[in-house]
Amino acid sequence: MDQNPTRSASVTVADVARKAGVSKATAARVLGGYGTVSDRVRDAVTAAARALDYQPNELARSMTTGRSGTIGVVVGDIENPFFSLAVRGITDVARQTGFTVVLINSGEDVGTEKAAIRTLLAKRVDGLIVSPAKESDVGHLKEATRSGRPLVLLDRGSEALNVDTVLADDRHAAEGITRRLLALGHRRIAYLTACDTPDHCFRAPDDINTGSVRRRIEGFLGVCREAGLQGMEDWVHVGAVTPEHTHRIVTAMLKSPQRPTAIIASDSVIGLEVFKVGRELGLTIPDDLSLVSFHDADWTSVTTPPVTVVRQPVYRLGETAAKLLVGRLNGTDGEANRVVLRTEVVERASVAAPADSVGASELHREP
Amino acid sequence: MDQNPTRSASVTVADVARKAGVSKATAARVLGGYGTVSDRVRDAVTAAARALDYQPNELARSMTTGRSGTIGVVVGDIENPFFSLAVRGITDVARQTGFTVVLINSGEDVGTEKAAIRTLLAKRVDGLIVSPAKESDVGHLKEATRSGRPLVLLDRGSEALNVDTVLADDRHAAEGITRRLLALGHRRIAYLTACDTPDHCFRAPDDINTGSVRRRIEGFLGVCREAGLQGMEDWVHVGAVTPEHTHRIVTAMLKSPQRPTAIIASDSVIGLEVFKVGRELGLTIPDDLSLVSFHDADWTSVTTPPVTVVRQPVYRLGETAAKLLVGRLNGTDGEANRVVLRTEVVERASVAAPADSVGASELHREP
DNA sequence: AAAGTAAAAGAGACCGGTCTCATATTCGAA
DNA sequence: TTCGAATATGAGACCGGTCTCTTTTACTTT
Incomplete structure (x- = not known):
């Protein structure tokens, strides 16, 4: 029964029409499901199409309809x-x-x-x-x-x-977590993103071309400024484009004498790497370092401690x-x-007051 | 200069040809990059195409070439x-x-x-x-x-x-981790997969239609049989299609009197859920429960303890x-x-000898 | 039964490219 | 200078559908 293998050359409406004994236009009407056709003809065409194993060519269809x-x-x-x-x-x-x-x-x-x-x-x-x-x-x-x-x-x-x-609403989210960190006494808060600048340095939000990230940084800097903190631009780090880059940046950051007490990671891939480096350097989260990550990736709830994140829908x-x-x-x-x-900020356990929070709360009283 | 907004009707080779004062065929040759054309004509056509902002229609091209x-x-x-x-x-x-x-x-x-x-x-x-x-x-x-x-x-x-x-090489990987678990003294080893059967029960590998998973289960069962363990089919659980399903299955499994001392998770999504349930039930990994997961997902290295996984390329x-x-x-x-x-099996720290390993080694002596 | 209208079917152009084949041009060799 | 081969260009069919327009058929209506 299957002694008639389908030829590679595909079956067209014309073939079906011929087999059904109708015109190409009529066959096309049946096959394309438009126009009006009699039941008798419809059946004949459908049967012919099945017999020939007709497969419509969407490309050709798109050609005329203009919709692909x-x-x-x-x-x-x-x-x-x-x-x-x-x-x-x-x-x-x-x-x-x-x-x-x-x-x-x-x-x-x-x-x-x-x-x-x-x-x-x-x-x-x-x-x-x-x-x-x-x-x-x-x-x-x-x-x-x-x-x-x-x-x-x-x-x-x-x-x-x-x-x-x-x-x-990235800005809003960034503002929220920044306020939280500030309230806990953090002053050395780093923001780390994959977005890069030509010279790998950050000066102002306008350097960042990725809208979502720029808005976050604006929110972060804005809240800091409100709180009387100046020059927080220096704490924004760019260029965490791969886990390796991130590793290098975070390691340098955490080894510096003025190391951050909190890090905001701009996505979960970065957050994961921060977590790893923290552990490598023997830092305890959240006692030695607070961590907040954007994106509620599945792993964030399962680490010790679980990571506070910004959950985006x-x-x-x-x-x-x-x-x-x-x-x-x-x-x-x-x-x-x-x-x-x-x-939505999902509070877990990677955020706490910094170890040197006394100095920080003094700072808080300054203005 | 831009007072001539592009009409929605797209520019065709015919339009370009007309503008360049050549035939459609010649313009097509230049635009399509085939056949031979004189430099003079090529420049003219190219210029016309640029002036008209010609955008080729790949659909039409595919139509004739047969390649999309x-x-x-x-x-x-x-x-x-x-x-x-x-x-x-x-x-x-x-x-x-x-x-x-x-x-x-x-x-x-x-x-x-x-x-x-x-x-x-x-x-x-x-x-x-x-x-x-x-x-x-x-x-x-x-x-x-x-x-x-x-x-x-x-x-x-x-x-x-x-x-x-x-x-x-799924079978080989499954055999390896099963041997490891057996050597440590595990006898109650559960295998958990998302693949489902009509009645949500597993009887034989043939019930599993997903090749990669079937081969793993075959490897698992084969090694168990070699070691003299019979009826391990009962320890294969299917239907972990969503985190919720997985949660239910794992909870039931771990609460049963004859709870497994080790679980093999067929993918990282399942592995994550097993990890969560274990923690929920207050079980310590690896002391109370050993866990091995397929797929070296990023989170597996960052949990406490980190999870032993089968790394697939x-x-x-x-x-x-x-x-x-x-x-x-x-x-x-x-x-x-x-x-x-x-x-490759990446040994981390979620696998250890079971707490009741004495009884287990007795079992080992049986045959 | 004749006329009028609606429904069904056919013929063929068209979408925007490619490609074959015929014609025109160019160039080098005799 | 002239012929032949190689190179350039043009005319038009074609891919496989859709769709308009026309003709034929079927069904009312009086």
Whole structure:
């Protein structure tokens, strides 16, 4: 019965039409599910299609309809649990709504991101979800929107881009944990991020091109300033791009005579490395060093002590972005939405008053 | 200067040709980078393309060439660090070789997987990398290969499918850790996996459809049998599909009078949950309970105690699969490759002799 | 039974590229 | 100078669908 192996040359509507004894147009109507056809013909065509094992060619379909049924997603690094969870949110919505996801990693490099956008546009994705590497460099994104395809920004916004954006309230979260640390008496608080600057030094928030991180640093510095602490810019460290880099930076930091009494890690990959270095150097958390990490990664609840984190609704970040995009794709228009999802500080046990908190509380009384 | 906003209707080769004053065919030659053209014409066309901001339509190109430049990837769950790391390996190779990745999560459900394959085939991906949910149910995969598009199996093989396959040597790894546990005196060793059976009970390895996991269980049971332990099938627990399920199963297991003295977790998500439950119940690892987990997730080195794991070369698993696929795409043919990558047991501190090791060694003397 | 209308089917253009084949041009060798 | 080969360009079919427009068929209506 199977002596007729499917030829590699694929079966087309024309083949089905011929077999069913109808015109190509009619067969296409049945197969494509549009227009009006009689029941008799529908059955004949369906039977012929089954007999021939007809497989529609979506490419050809996209050609004429102009819709490819795909959405392009550009994230920094799918390996990072933050992005993999967000992407899960995106793919779930995509599947439910009949879209398919093309995924590209930018490696947080603008050049790669540009190439990615170009590729996706050339492949005629219906829309884009991007987590831009640099807020300041978004010409390629602007161009993408100009081509008429909707764009949604994920986790990082851009003033220059008037498009749907889904963010976590990073500044607020940073302010909260900074206040907490200050109240406990910490004065030497380091903020550590993967974002880098040309000379690997931090001077002002404007040096940071990743929106979410910049807002956090602004919140951190703002609260410090309110509390009368000046020059906290020196405590912001950039360039923790790999675990190895992070290891080096944290080790240097913790070995210096004026070592920080608390560290804020900008993501869970960094947080993990800080934890490791602390242990390596024989420092006890939280007695010798307080640690707060962004992203409630699974491991943070299971260490000794468990780590206090900023919980971001990462899955919902992706989910919301995808829903917004699908909405646009289905014709919703109007002003760009800026959705800001609430974060939450999960207090665990990696934060305590610093050992030298006396000096610190004196400082507190100064102003 | 920018008073001429790009019309949404895209610029085609025909438009460029007209502007450059050449035929469509010639313009296409320049733009497509094929055939021979004079320098003068090339410059003219290039200039016209730039002036018009021509963006090639890959869809149309794929239409005629039959190659879409995309590879379809179907994994269980991108949120699982195992898959996100493997996918990272795949996407890296894809980018380097000029391919783009379409990602679909199967949720380990064969129905979803089938739909995914159909979608990807309809979108005319050039090739597929799949981590099949069930080894026994691969008709749809067979069909995919029959359509002429190469398929590479990731982490899970299938005897029924004679295609390139990349696996970790799961059986060997399971045998190693089982021997270790037995040598320490453990007799009540539980194996816990997410794979499920219709009635949520395990009787024999054939109940397990996920190849990698079945091989591990076979290794586990085989070594136990060698050591004279019978009926260890009862110690294999299935259905740890979510952290909640896992929590319930592990709690029941550890509260039973005949509680296991050691648990082997089939992935890091399960391992984490076992760790949490152990702590909840006030059990000390490794004194009260030994724990070994598959997958060297980042958190495993940072707990107290750190967890002994089976390190799989996950990134290389994905990378190798992608390289194999790209090879096929570039015309390599010949017998199907079965690549088995070595795993490694990373000894940390979550394994020790059981508290009641005396009774255990007696048992050991029995046969 | 004739006319009028709605439903069904067919013919063929079209989407935006590629590619074959025919024609025109250029160049070197005889 | 002239011919032949090599190189450049043009015309148009083609990929596999969708979709408009026209013709044919079926069903009301009076």
